[in-house]
Amino acid sequence: MKELNEILKIKSKIPLSQATVINIFQTTSWMKDDLLLQLKPYDLSIEQFNVLRILRGQNGNAINLQDIQERMVSKMSNTTRLVDKLIKKNFVKRTICKANRRKVEIMITDLGLDTLITIDPIIDKTEKKITNNLTQDELTELNTLLIKLKNK
Known part of the structure; x- marks a missing residue:
């Protein structure tokens, strides 16, 4: 098993806290690459896939x-842009709330559900x-x- 110094091609010892953060970043990147490779044939990003799973979890209710x-998962995502792209792919639909016309509601479509099943x-x-x-x-x-690390 390779050591982090070997992977980074550095000779000097780096502080354990720095090595840990770098290792987590590298691992995240490696995992994302593997998942993106699987989502690519469906023209989905990880964030779009995440939105579809959130919508499926609503069990037919709008959100x-x-x-x-x-x-x-990624709070930095532009949700409006992600939803717009999913609408263009017919994976989700946007409706105006009847009770409050300023409120936009999003629902997963049958195509979105079928795609997730696949x-x-x-x-x-x-x-x-x-x-x-x-x-x-x-x-x-x-x-x-990891939970302990996030609960700083």
Whole structure:
């Protein structure tokens, strides 16, 4: 197994905190690349896929843009732009709330649901491949540590 210094092609020892942050960034990039490769044939970004899963979780109920944004994995995403792209692909539809005409509601379409049904097993297989080198106990510990890291 390669050490981080070897991967980065550096000879000097770097502080453990710096090595950890770099390692997490590299791992995130590697994971995103693997997932993007699987989503590419469906013309979906990871963020668009995330929006579709959020909408599916609504079980046929509409949701507004702000609620989608709050549930996004990447909070930096431009939700309006993501939804607009999904509308063009007929994966989601936008409606005006009858009770409040200023409120826009978003729903997943049948095509969006069918696409997720097709993609889900592919993404599941990819996630299992990504985490294959870790035991269930190690995955649990890693999740615990990542949550602890975020709760600064």
